[in-house]
Amino acid sequence: MLRLALGGIRHHRYGFIGALCASALAAMLLAACGVLIESGLRAVPGTDRFGATAAVVRMDPDLVVRTGSGQNVDHEHYPLDQPPRMSRQAVEAVRAVGGVGRVVADTPFYAQAVGPGGVPLAGPEDGPAQGHAWEAAALTPFGLRSGRAPGADDEVVVDASVAARAHSRTGDTVTVVTDTGTERFRVCGIAAPRGRDGLPDQSALFFSTATAERLSRSGGEAAAVGVFPARGVDADELAGKLRKALDKPGTDVLTGDARAEAGAPDTTRQLDDATLLFGPMAGFGGFLAVFVLGGTIALGVLQRTHEIALLRAVGATPWQVRRVVTWETVLAAVIGLVPGFALAVPLAKVVLGTLRDRGSVPSAYQLVIGPLPFLIAAAATLLLALLAGVFAAGRVARVRAADALQEAAAPRRIMPVTRLLSALVALGGGIALFLATQHIGGEVGVAFQYLVVMLLMGAAVLLGPLLTRVLEPPLGALVSWIGTTGRLAHANSRTSVRRVASVASALMLTTTMACTVLLVTGSLNRITAEQTDRRTRADVVLLPRDAPGLPPDVVAAARRLPGAEAVAATRSTTFVSYVLGTPDVLGAQALDPAAAAKVLDLGLREGSLTSLAKDGTVAVSRTHAKERSLHVGDRLRGWLGDGTKVSLTVGAVFDRPLGLGDILLSDRYLAPHMHQKLDDSVLVRAKSGEEKRLREAADALVRDHPTAKATDVGEYASAARTALAQNTTGTYLVLSVLVMFTAVSVVNGLLMGTAERAREFALLRLLGASRGQISRMLYLETFIAVLIGAAVGTAIACAGLAGANGALTGSMEFSIPPGGYLLVLAGVAALALVSTALPAALALRNRADGALPAA
Numbered sequence: 001m002l003r004l005a006l007g008g009i010r011h012h013r014y015g016f017i018g019a020l021c022a023s024a025l026a027a028m029l030l031a032a033c034g035v036l037i038e039s040g041l042r043a044v045p046g047t048d049r050f051g052a053t054a055a056v057v058r059m060d061p062d063l064v065v066r067t068g069s070g071q072n073v074d075h076e077h078y079p080l081d082q083p084p085r086m087s088r089q090a091v092e093a094v095r096a097v098g099g100v101g102r103v104v105a106d107t108p109f110y111a112q113a114v115g116p117g118g119v120p121l122a123g124p125e126d127g128p129a130q131g132h133a134w135e136a137a138a139l140t141p142f143g144l145r146s147g148r149a150p151g152a153d154d155e156v157v158v159d160a161s162v163a164a165r166a167h168s169r170t171g172d173t174v175t176v177v178t179d180t181g182t183e184r185f186r187v188c189g190i191a192a193p194r195g196r197d198g199l200p201d202q203s204a205l206f207f208s209t210a211t212a213e214r215l216s217r218s219g220g221e222a223a224a225v226g227v228f229p230a231r232g233v234d235a236d237e238l239a240g241k242l243r244k245a246l247d248k249p250g251t252d253v254l255t256g257d258a259r260a261e262a263g264a265p266d267t268t269r270q271l272d273d274a275t276l277l278f279g280p281m282a283g284f285g286g287f288l289a290v291f292v293l294g295g296t297i298a299l300g301v302l303q304r305t306h307e308i309a310l311l312r313a314v315g316a317t318p319w320q321v322r323r324v325v326t327w328e329t330v331l332a333a334v335i336g337l338v339p340g341f342a343l344a345v346p347l348a349k350v351v352l353g354t355l356r357d358r359g360s361v362p363s364a365y366q367l368v369i370g371p372l373p374f375l376i377a378a379a380a381t382l383l384l385a386l387l388a389g390v391f392a393a394g395r396v397a398r399v400r401a402a403d404a405l406q407e408a409a410a411p412r413r414i415m416p417v418t419r420l421l422s423a424l425v426a427l428g429g430g431i432a433l434f435l436a437t438q439h440i441g442g443e444v445g446v447a448f449q450y451l452v453v454m455l456l457m458g459a460a461v462l463l464g465p466l467l468t469r470v471l472e473p474p475l476g477a478l479v480s481w482i483g484t485t486g487r488l489a490h491a492n493s494r495t496s497v498r499r500v501a502s503v504a505s506a507l508m509l510t511t512t513m514a515c516t517v518l519l520v521t522g523s524l525n526r527i528t529a530e531q532t533d534r535r536t537r538a539d540v541v542l543l544p545r546d547a548p549g550l551p552p553d554v555v556a557a558a559r560r561l562p563g564a565e566a567v568a569a570t571r572s573t574t575f576v577s578y579v580l581g582t583p584d585v586l587g588a589q590a591l592d593p594a595a596a597a598k599v600l601d602l603g604l605r606e607g608s609l610t611s612l613a614k615d616g617t618v619a620v621s622r623t624h625a626k627e628r629s630l631h632v633g634d635r636l637r638g639w640l641g642d643g644t645k646v647s648l649t650v651g652a653v654f655d656r657p658l659g660l661g662d663i664l665l666s667d668r669y670l671a672p673h674m675h676q677k678l679d680d681s682v683l684v685r686a687k688s689g690e691e692k693r694l695r696e697a698a699d700a701l702v703r704d705h706p707t708a709k710a711t712d713v714g715e716y717a718s719a720a721r722t723a724l725a726q727n728t729t730g731t732y733l734v735l736s737v738l739v740m741f742t743a744v745s746v747v748n749g750l751l752m753g754t755a756e757r758a759r760e761f762a763l764l765r766l767l768g769a770s771r772g773q774i775s776r777m778l779y780l781e782t783f784i785a786v787l788i789g790a791a792v793g794t795a796i797a798c799a800g801l802a803g804a805n806g807a808l809t810g811s812m813e814f815s816i817p818p819g820g821y822l823l824v825l826a827g828v829a830a831l832a833l834v835s836t837a838l839p840a841a842l843a844l845r846n847r848a849d850g851a852l853p854a855a
Contacts, residue, residue, distance in 0.1 A: 019332035019385070021744075022296035026289035027381045029741055032347040033282035034373025038273025043365045046200035049080040049098045049263030050398075051193075052141045053104075053226035054235035055242055056262050057094050057252040059084040063576055063643045064249075065583045078585055079269065081574040081641035082675050085221035095223050097245045101230035105222035106136040109215050110676055111205045112547055113158060114175040114182075115166045118706045121544040124161065125362055127201040128266055128548065131178065133212035134365050137167035138384060139226040139263075140193050140203065146170050147189025150208045156185040163190045176205065176708050178215045181553035184603075201235030201267045201362060216328045217675070224262055227511070267362045274361040281448075284738055286380065287454055288509060291380075291461045292742065294388040295502050297329055297540035322390055329389030331380050340381070341374055352735060356544075364370045415727075424463035430455030434799065441623030442459040442662065444805025446524060450516070450769045453800045457512055460792050464501035464508075467789055470494075472500065475787045479780050485773050488778035500785050503746075507789025507828060508796075510742040514824045515797030519816060523804050528658040533717040533824070535656045538599045539691050542718040547707035549678025554701075554708050561697045563690030565600035567677040573670065577638035579627060586624065589662035590670040599683040603655030607632040611651030612666045618648040619664035621657035622810065625650070642673045658808065659717075681716070745827075747835040761844055771844045782836045786829050794821075825846055 041430045050056045095103045100343050111131025121128050134149050134157060142159065147170040150157055156176065158168060172187045191206065192198060207215065229238040235255070242253045254262050261268040300688035348367060355361045373388050434452045437445040460467065471837065475488035493500045542558060544550055550569070556566045568591060575588040591600075593612035602609065602619075611617050618636055620628075630636060636648045654664070671677075686694040698710040761774050769777075802812040 008212070011615065016328060016332050018296050019293075019329060020336040022293045023333040023381055023385055024338075024343070025741060026293050026339035026384065027337050028343045028347060029285040029289065029737075030282065030380055031341055031344035031374050031377035032351070032411065033278050034376055035284055035344060035348045035367060035369060036352065037275060037282065038370055038373055039348075039368040040271055040278065040365060043271045043366050044257045044274075045260045045264035045267040045271075045362070045364045048140070048260040049199060050224070050226050050259040051263075052139055052228075054229045054255070055227045056224050056252075056259045057086070057227060057242065057246065058224040058252050058262060059086055059090075059252045060252055061265065063583075063639050065576075067582060072280040076583060078576050078583055078639075080643050081806050082263075083223070084643055085218065085223055085675075086225060088220045090221055090251075091225055093246065094242070096562055097241055098243050099230055099233040100227055101233070104135055104139055104226045104227040104228070104349075105221045105224075106132060106139060106226065107211070107216045107218040107221065108132055108136075108214075109217075110177075110179050110548060110678060111179045111207075112707065113166050113168075113203070113205065113217065113745050114177065114706045118175065118703075120166050120707045121162055122546050123201065124198065125201055127202045127203070127264075127362075129204045129205075131176075131207055131215060133209050134259030135209065136226075137191060137206055140199070140814065142191040142193055142206070145190045145192055148185070150188050150206060150211070151263045151792060152186075152188075153208060153211045154183075154185055155188040155208060156724055157189040157191050158187055159193035159198040159204045160190055160477050162203050162205065163187070164197065174704065177547065177551060179549075179551050179678050180215060180791045181551050182705065187432045192594055199264075201264050204814050239279065239453075239567040251693055260801065264364075265676060266552040267364055270362050271365055272359075274355065274365055281737070283455065284450075287458070288513075288738060289381075290384060291458070291505065291509065292802065293384050293390070295461070295505055297385065297388040312848070315664060326386060326389045329385050332381065336702075337378055337381060341377070344374075345369060346376070347737070348587060351547055352387065357807060358530050376587050410651040419462055420466075426455050426462065427459035430459060434803050437803050439626070441807045441810075442621070442657075444584070444627075446804045447625070448806070449800045449803045452803055453512060453796055454514055456796045456799060457509060461505045465497050466498050466791060468501040468504055471791060471843055472497070472784060475784055475791075479784055482780065485776040486780050487603055489777045489784060493781055493784045500781070500788070503782070503785040503832075504788040504792070507786055507832060508793040510739060510746055510831075511790050511793025511824065511828050512796045513739040513742055514828070515799060515821070516825060517739060518820045519797055519801045519814075523801055523814065524658075524808070525806050527805070530716045532659040533602070533713060535601055535660065536599070536683060536713045536716060537601050537685060538713060538716075539686040540684040540694055540696065541711050541713060541715065542682035542684065542702070542708050543711055544678075544680070545702075545707050545709040549676075549680060550682060550705075550708055552679070554705050555679060555682050557701050557705065558684050558698075561684065561694060561701065563694035564684050564698065565687040565690075566595055566685040568592050568595035568599045569667070570596075570660070570680045570827045571667060571670075571674070571677075571679050573641040573674060575622070575638055575640060575665075577628075577636065577663070578648060579624075584636075587657075588663035588665060588666040589661045590665055590674070592667055596683075599685045601656075602652075605653040605655055607650070609653030609654075612664065612669075613647075614651070615666065615669045616646070616648055617651035617666070619652035619654055620650055620651055621662040622655045623657065623807070624662045625653045630773075640670070640673045640762035663709045703752070732737065743828075746831055765844075774844060776838050778836050778840050782832050783829070786832050790825055792830060809810070 061080055062077040063080050065078065067074050086105075091105050094100065104219075108128075108130040110129065112129035113121045119120065121129065137143075137157070142157075142158070145160060147157065152392075156174065158166070158174065163169070166174055168187050168190075170187055170189060173184055174187055176183055177184050185207075191204075198204065227238065227242065229235055237255060239255045244254060250260075252262075260486065276838045345367070351366060352361065352365065355389050356363065356365070383434050428451050433448060433455065437448045437452065440448065472490075472493050476493050479486045480490045542550060542554060549571070555567065555569045558564065561567075571590040573588045573590060575586045577586055578584070579586075591612075593610050597609045600609070605622055605625075607619070609619060612619060620630055620636060626633070626702045628636070630650050630653070632650055632651045632653065636650055637646070638648070639645050649667075652664075684694065695710070695712075702708045702710050764774055765771070798814070800817075800818075806812040
């Protein structure tokens with residue numbers, strides 16, 4: 001069988017090359033995803049803020065919820081927006097543990113220096129700008145390069161990176177913005193960690209103990225405690241004693257890399273989010289690899305139908321036929337692993353570099369090349385290739401030997417019953433999930449649209465021959481109007497349904513993925529901007545400028561603006577509530593109900609926004625209320641951003657949550673549950689006829705508040721769209737990589753399908769057809785496949801878009817940007833036609849009689 005397989009490879013080299021390329025593509029994509037996932041799991045923030053300590057003690061920053069029952073009990077972790085702090089008693093308990101030499105409590109707070117020209121200085125890589133008490137400098141440690149430690153209330157030590165950007169020296173005065181307002185401090189010293197100017201992902205300012213206590217509003221509580229061992233005590237021994245003494249729920253004792261993660265929570269969260277992004281990429285890539293690899297191998301077997309039928313006719317058993325095809329497929333897959341793995345690392349570098357340049361992943365995310373991703377990718381690729389070969393050869397191998405040649409010449413069925421049933425299952429699952437997403441609603445419903453698209457794509461690929469049989473006659477009839485070559489292309493497509501279906505399926509996958517990137521992902525950005533624009537009734541919107549938020553003195557100044565009628569601030573937090581029966585983290589906003597009612601048009605369905613003035617009352621979005629069957633007066637149970645469990649009364653149901661949040665609560669009610677007072681925006685509405693005067697006054701206001709900028713509603717809505725687009729950069733990139741994967745599979749399939757038809761072209765030339773006529777016929781055949789693939793792919797993408805709009809707005813109406821859509825179609829058509837040109841030229845380069853077998 002092996003010799004027969006090698007002979008088949010020699011005579012059908014284009015089919016073998018096609019299977020090899022498909023295997024290489026699958027291995028490349030799966031291995032690249034594996035490398036990215038492993039790298040994310042192993043990534044640790046850079047220079048450790050707690051690097052000098054033996055251990056770090058803190059409260060668990062996650063909310064732990066018990067789910068399930070009986071033997072299926074599990075504990076799910078959900079990140080808290082306002083992590084709990086350690087009380088004075090808890091800090092003293094740490095100090096009392098045997099073997100502890102020194103305990104340093106640290107409660108970071110927002111403190112941002114202002115540089116030349118009034119420009120706020122963000123942390124490295126746009127990380128946080130944090131303030132600490134000077135005692136916390138020992139945790140890294142920071143050492144003084146010049147000056148002395150802060151003693152007076154108006155003194156500050158700045159890290160060397162901030163000093164360089166602020167052009168500050170010891171003795172200078174620097175402006176610092178905190179959540180208490182803007183203050184001036186005298187630089188009494190410049191400090192830095194050993195070997196560098198600052199931490200890689202945050203800037204640090206150090207104040208006196210009294211000033212840090214005032215600015216952090218900690219009340220003696222600590223975000224974390226760094227522990228140093230007593231003389232003669234081993235660090236590991238101390239960690240063991242701490243764990244034993246502090247063994248209680250909600251208390252963490254961290255050592256090793258976990259200390260670095262605690263010292264850079266924002267970077268750790270970015271690393272986790274980026275790592276989670278590549279999991280769906282691998283899943284989606286594996287899904288596409290099944291159809292790309294399976295379709296390519298099936299096309300190769302289809303081209304050899306007569307040869308396999310002849311083997312059956314001369315006595316080859318079905319098992320022998322399967323073995324021949326399986327050997328060829330496995331050989332192609334094994335060889336394809338080499339170029340696939342060679343390209344996997346460059347692909348991973350390109351993806352990671354692009355995300356890093358866009359600010360979606362921190363510099364701590366570095367590639368780690370280990371054997372595990374390649375072993376998994378190899379096993380998956382070989383398994384897919386093996387199964388594809390067995391199933392592709394199965395239909396021909398099962399035919400009785402006496403009927404094999406007749407079946408090869410004129411197939412009785414265009415697709416087997418098992419394939420039809422599988423397609424109907426996938427189609428039914430897609431439709432059922434689509435309907436379910438309309439009940440779920442919200443961003444969860446939008447996320448499920450990608451699974452809907454996957455199921456519909458799977459159904460379309462499985463139904464490819466049937467769809468081609470239905471769509472080819474009308475589309476082919478249009479092509480027939482072109483002339484003789486058009487009629488010949490129509491005839492060839494009508495009689496070669498399975499070959500056309502194979503090419504059309506690859507084109508459908510490419511069209512669907514490209515349209516999904518353009519339509520479904522972009523729809524969320526567009527609808528967010530539209531809802532923000534319709535919701536906001538303000539004339540001026542104050543937003544943070546290179547800062548995480550606006551201090552309260554900005555709101556106070558806005559209320560004093562001449563011409564201002566109403567002023568309301570919004571402050572983001574989170575609320576953990578049940579979605580689809582399991583807890584999920586929802587976006588929430590704290591606001592002043594009375595003022596917000598004057599500057600926000602939320603499209604209220606029930607109740608009133610002013611009802612939030614009563615503590616324990618909440619406004620919920622229509623989508624969340626629909627999922628939970630909530631109405632005014634019902635109870636909503638969940639957890640606030642600091643982990644406090646609450647039972648709230650629904651006071652309003654509103655209709656425009658995108659860019660704001662699904663949960664609205666009174667700022668007065670939430671104030672005790674938030675560590676810092678930084679607003680996301682300040683909305684200002686002008687008195688009638690005072691709009692121009694208000695804008696001029698707002699422009700003057702921001703000159704006195706360096707971290708604020710004044711915009712109008714249009715800019716505000718655009719900023720919401722931009723922020724959301726930045727958050728979906730990773731999704732765009734992942735989908736773009738998958739689009740390229742399917743596009744290359746289109747090229748591979750067309751090259752393979754066209755090159756194997758050399759004898760057919762030679763016969764046409766002997767009958768009088770010119771090279772030009774045959775080339776035009778091929779282009780028109782490809783064009784028919786493009787029309788079929790584009791039609792089915794567009795229909796699937798539109799279903800996803802309608803589902804996304806329905807989940808977000810309750811209406812399935814949607815619009816397609818004509819420019820972008822036509823660009824996708826033109827790109828797919830150009831790709832297909834160019835991929836036809838090269839193999840056509842190769843197949844037509846020889847004399848006509850040289851391509852036919854000798855008599």
